[in-house]
Amino acid sequence: MIKDAFIAKGKPVILDKIRSYVQAVSKGGPAKNELDLRKAPLASEKPQLATAVAGNPATGVPASQLAAGNARMKENSEKEGFKTITMTERFSCRARDVYEMLMDVNRWKGFMHSNTRITKEIGGQFSLIDGSITWVNE
Structure with missing residues (x-):
């Protein structure tokens, strides 16, 4: 009786959760953003980076501000994804x-x-x- 009730009500919920989990993992999961930051830029992206460093006349942002922003992003991207877990356990015994x-x-x-x-x-x-x-x- 409980088994029938679970199959009727709970099975669709569990299958939906499993389906959403599989889709999230197939898209790269939570670590995908960190991997994208570490990837080298593609050949099509290199000209865009060159114009960004030289300054963008359309937005009026000088190259120095863009370079400073890139440096800050580089610092943040280096720290992201690396977590150190430390555990200290004291053991005293006679x-x-x-x-x-x-x-x-x-x-x-x-x-x-x-x-x-x-x-x-x-x-x-x-x-x-x-x-x-x-x-x-x-």
Whole structure:
């Protein structure tokens, strides 16, 4: 009953959302604008850039203002699209807790997926990774 109701009411909504997502991705997605800024200008665009640097008599904008505007756009375009994510995690643990973790056979077996033997007593033998690592607890 719930399945029939979902198919009747929810399926068209979900299909519409999926269709809009696929169309957005096929057009380049949210990163397309950043890619367009980084692309080199085509041969047909180069004459337009040359007139822009020399000044545009039709608009009356001097070349110095156009050059300053281009420099600002270049600065902004360099910063766009590059995001740095930093994460700092502090870990504090007592020495006895670290010792208990290292002496736990089940932790080693779960992490290494191999045979492990650990003896906690002083003078006890350790064997990790099927005997590849051995030592004595002193």
